[in-house]
Amino acid sequence: MSNEGSRILSVAISTSLIIGIAYITSGLISLYNWSVMILAPEGMVKGILRKYIPGDLGMALILLSIGLTLLAAVYYKLRQSITKSFSCLTVGSTLAIITMSMQLLTVLASTIDSLIIGDTITVEGVQLGVLRIDSLLGYVAILLFIMSLRFYDKRFRAK
Amino acid sequence: MSVVSDIKLKRMKVALAGIPNVGKSLIFNQLTGGRAWVGNWPGVTVEKKVGKIRIGDNELEVVDLPGIYSLTAYSVDELIARNFIVEERPNVVVCILNAANFERSLYLAISLLELGANVVLDLNMIDIAENEGYEVDYVRLQSILKVPVVPTIATKGYGIDELKKAILSAMKERRTYVGIVDYGADVEREIRRLKSLLEELAPGLCRKYPSRWIAVKLLEGDEDILSKVSKLPHGSRMLEEVERSKRSLRRRVEDLESYITECRYRKALEIAQQVLKRIKTPEVTLTDLLDFVLTHKVLGMPIALSIMYLLFRFSFEVSAPLVDTIDIVMNHWLHDWLLSLPGLPESLKSFLADGILAGIGSVLVFLPVIAFFFLGFALLEDVGYMARIAFIVDKIFHSFHLPGKAAIPLVIGFGCNVPAVMAARTIEDENERKVAALIAPLSSCNARLPVYMVIAGAVLRAYAGAVILSLYALGILLALIVGWLFRKTIFKGPSTGFILELPPYLSPKLSNVVFKTWERTKRFLFKAGTVILLGVIVVWLLSVSGPGGYLGPKALEAPEVLERGWVGVIGHVLAWAFAPMKWDWRACAALFFGFIAKETVVGTMGILYGVGEERVTEAIMRSFTPLTGYAYMAFVLIYVPCLATIAMIRNELGLKYSLLALIYEVILAYFVALSIVGIGHLMGIR
Numbered sequence: 001m002s003n004e005g006s007r008i009l010s011v012a013i014s015t016s017l018i019i020g021i022a023y024i025t026s027g028l029i030s031l032y033n034w035s036v037m038i039l040a041p042e043g044m045v046k047g048i049l050r051k052y053i054p055g056d057l058g059m060a061l062i063l064l065s066i067g068l069t070l071l072a073a074v075y076y077k078l079r080q081s082i083t084k085s086f087s088c089l090t091v092g093s094t095l096a097i098i099t100m101s102m103q104l105l106t107v108l109a110s111t112i113d114s115l116i117i118g119d120t121i122t123v124e125g126v127q128l129g130v131l132r133i134d135s136l137l138g139y140v141a142i143l144l145f146i147m148s149l150r151f152y153d154k155r156f157r158a159k
Numbered sequence: 160m161s162v163v164s165d166i167k168l169k170r171m172k173v174a175l176a177g178i179p180n181v182g183k184s185l186i187f188n189q190l191t192g193g194r195a196w197v198g199n200w201p202g203v204t205v206e207k208k209v210g211k212i213r214i215g216d217n218e219l220e221v222v223d224l225p226g227i228y229s230l231t232a233y234s235v236d237e238l239i240a241r242n243f244i245v246e247e248r249p250n251v252v253v254c255i256l257n258a259a260n261f262e263r264s265l266y267l268a269i270s271l272l273e274l275g276a277n278v279v280l281d282l283n284m285i286d287i288a289e290n291e292g293y294e295v296d297y298v299r300l301q302s303i304l305k306v307p308v309v310p311t312i313a314t315k316g317y318g319i320d321e322l323k324k325a326i327l328s329a330m331k332e333r334r335t336y337v338g339i340v341d342y343g344a345d346v347e348r349e350i351r352r353l354k355s356l357l358e359e360l361a362p363g364l365c366r367k368y369p370s371r372w373i374a375v376k377l378l379e380g381d382e383d384i385l386s387k388v389s390k391l392p393h394g395s396r397m398l399e400e401v402e403r404s405k406r407s408l409r410r411r412v413e414d415l416e417s418y419i420t421e422c423r424y425r426k427a428l429e430i431a432q433q434v435l436k437r438i439k440t441p442e443v444t445l446t447d448l449l450d451f452v453l454t455h456k457v458l459g460m461p462i463a464l465s466i467m468y469l470l471f472r473f474s475f476e477v478s479a480p481l482v483d484t485i486d487i488v489m490n491h492w493l494h495d496w497l498l499s500l501p502g503l504p505e506s507l508k509s510f511l512a513d514g515i516l517a518g519i520g521s522v523l524v525f526l527p528v529i530a531f532f533f534l535g536f537a538l539l540e541d542v543g544y545m546a547r548i549a550f551i552v553d554k555i556f557h558s559f560h561l562p563g564k565a566a567i568p569l570v571i572g573f574g575c576n577v578p579a580v581m582a583a584r585t586i587e588d589e590n591e592r593k594v595a596a597l598i599a600p601l602s603s604c605n606a607r608l609p610v611y612m613v614i615a616g617a618v619l620r621a622y623a624g625a626v627i628l629s630l631y632a633l634g635i636l637l638a639l640i641v642g643w644l645f646r647k648t649i650f651k652g653p654s655t656g657f658i659l660e661l662p663p664y665l666s667p668k669l670s671n672v673v674f675k676t677w678e679r680t681k682r683f684l685f686k687a688g689t690v691i692l693l694g695v696i697v698v699w700l701l702s703v704s705g706p707g708g709y710l711g712p713k714a715l716e717a718p719e720v721l722e723r724g725w726v727g728v729i730g731h732v733l734a735w736a737f738a739p740m741k742w743d744w745r746a747c748a749a750l751f752f753g754f755i756a757k758e759t760v761v762g763t764m765g766i767l768y769g770v771g772e773e774r775v776t777e778a779i780m781r782s783f784t785p786l787t788g789y790a791y792m793a794f795v796l797i798y799v800p801c802l803a804t805i806a807m808i809r810n811e812l813g814l815k816y817s818l819l820a821l822i823y824e825v826i827l828a829y830f831v832a833l834s835i836v837g838i839g840h841l842m843g844i845r
Binding site for chain 1: 453465468480483625
């Protein structure tokens with residue numbers, strides 16, 4: 001592997017470790033918030049950062065899946081399985097970007113819907129949608145995706 | 160070419176054959192300019208499709224056969240393809256080979272040549288083979304097989320004109336090569352002996368099939384051919400001779416059937432070695448890279464569930480503006496406009512506004528959700544991800560004694576249960592095929608979606624998304640349990656292995672995705688304009704009349720009058736049967752009409768709950784608790800999906816099994832709904 005390829009992968013893996021942990025933590029918080037909503041009597045337990053990490057089983061599942069895939073990239077790199085590590089990196093970052101895009105599309109759709117039915121649109125509402133954890137982490141994952149593309153070019157296409 | 164030969168050509172037939180996912184449907188579309196279903200996963204062509212091909216002034220009939228690996232009589236698809244080639248005698252059979260999976264494709268080509276078909280070979284996906292570092296020497300292949308070979312890239316339309324020319328020239332000059340495989344001196348001696356006996360004792364059969372092919376099939380123990388021979392006047396004598404041959408060969412060949420198959424594979428391998436050239440070190444393909452994670456034993460399943468969840472978010476949340484637009488137009492503007500029309504009798508106004516518009520409108524508002532779902536589904540299909548889902552769940556299916564291929568009907572069932580029942584055809588084992596077809600309706604089709612959305616949206620609000628996803632999971636879980644029960648009782652037998660061709664990941668083709676979305680959505684629209692329209696008219700008529708006579712349109716404004724209508728009678732009788740679930744009589748009446756098609760449930764609710772000025776959602780909120788609402792949705796999920804699905808089961812398996820499906824689904828639905836309510840009460844849930 002060229003020096004540049006090796007450098008790109010090292011940076012990508014370090015970023016992957018940080019974002020992976022962030023995804024896992026957010027997923028667990030979302031799961032906690034969901035449990036609180038379901039199990040605790042109304043208003044008794046507030047939950048953690050519910051505005052940005054809503055309690056939603058589906059969202060928790062996605063966040064945990066992305067987190068696990070990104071951490072798997074780190075695991076395979078430590079075991080010197082470059083191809084497997086790269087696979088995890090690519091799939092994890094792609095899924096993160098799709099999730100982020102879906103959230104942004106939802107915010108857009110919800111804004112248009114409010115216009116149609118005559119509801120008021122608040123800046124805070126849009127802001128919360130755009131800054132929700134799945135979109136926030138997705139923005140960072142774009143960098144990871146670009147790095148994985150560059151690594152693919154250096155490592156696999158060069159042959 | 161003379162005018163006479165042109166006229167003859169116009170009556171000619173071309174069949175397209177190939178292994179699953181080789182691009183047959185795409186080539187069919189390229190040749191005919193038609194719109195056959197194209198999907199990047201095996202089993203897309205579940206029935207043969209017919210189109211026309213124009214070559215100059217000639218118009219030929221093209222038939223797209225189901226994807227098959229060989230010409231044995233083990234699976235319905237293989238039998239359909241084989242019988243078509245034998246019975247219909249197409250003038251040319253275009254066998255599409257996958258250049259990137261060459262040996263397996265070649266096995267089918269060899270089988271077709273043995274059958275005496277006039278074969279043209281289409282070497283497709285040469286670009287993918289090149290990416291993988293291979294090149295197929297098609298000129299050499301042509302000289303070995305003695306049939307024309309045309310390289311193509313169907314996705315780009317490359318080589319299609321050459322293929323058309325090759326078809327036309329093959330029409331004029333028929334080439335066959337039945338003796339392509341050498342089965343060794345001993346077997347060949349017996350083949351020759353049986354062949355001459357067949358020509359003497361079964362001349363009629365030999366006119367239909369090549370006598371050498373029948374002899375090989377008899378030695379292979381092909382059930383279809385054995386049964387055909389046994390019915391002939393000298394059938395028993397012929398079968399005795401076959402047994403004699405088998406006995407004499409048994410000393411040299413232990414398992415004759417496997418030996419014959421091995422000989423064909425050996426031939427395919429031998430040809431492949433002669434024509435395959437490695438041109439470069441293969442790149443690690445994107446497919447390899449993605450498949451490591453997407454089919455990973457730990458990561459594969461959570462990623463698959465995440466993708467499904469994203470698909471639902473896309474369907475429900477992104478389509479919301481369109482849903483509300485249709486709702487405003489249909490249920491407010493049009494409704495109010497119809498009621499304000501001057502000069503129309505009140506009963507007609509009520510029929511149009513509270514009957515037809517309320518019923519159809521309550522279904523049509525879900526059109527965007529369904530269209531968005533189909534759009535996402537088509538994208539996943541085209542990319543090639545759906546085949547991976549079948550692969551991931553294979554292990555789970557095996558632990559329930561079900562074949563992995565049973566996953567394909569269940570996944571197709573998310574769209575519509577009718578093609579899902581048909582998709583079970585690809586399963587070779589008869590018992591497994593029957594079970595797969597019987598459990599396919601438990602997969603939650605799109606017609607159920609409007610019911611979930613109305614009920615979950617009204618009574619489970621913030622949890623609606625998760626609840627709807629849980630219903631899809633419940634459907635699959637029940638399908639596995641019911642399948643396991645069937646396999647342990649009525650349809651016993653060993654589980655067969657699962658061979659699924661994992662297609663390469665491809666960029667989705669926009670025209671293909673849009674076409675599939677439109678075709679599937681169109682079916683929903685068509686249903687809304689026919690079955691559901693008829694259903695809501697019947698519901699309206701049964702609402703404004705009752706045992707006491709005509710009640711008038713006021714019945715739809717006053718609940719106490721509506722209860723006296725026929726619909727009230729039906730609803731109250733069913734409400735008695737569903738008393739433990741505490742469902743409102745109107746909800747029970749909607750279930751009754753849901754037997755025709757599930758969309759009718761919402762259409763009926765639109766009429767019955769839309770009484771007076773009360774909005775449907777508010778009425779549902781008062782009629783259901785979260786618990787009874789969930790039990791109701793589970794019942795809708797499980798009981799008979801629609802009459803069309805039952806008709807398809809009858810078509811595929813017979814009347815007995817369609818009745819079995821009908822009965823087990825209703826009983827299971829009742830039991831599950833009752834259990835949900837019972838367990839919920841025990842847990843203190845309302």
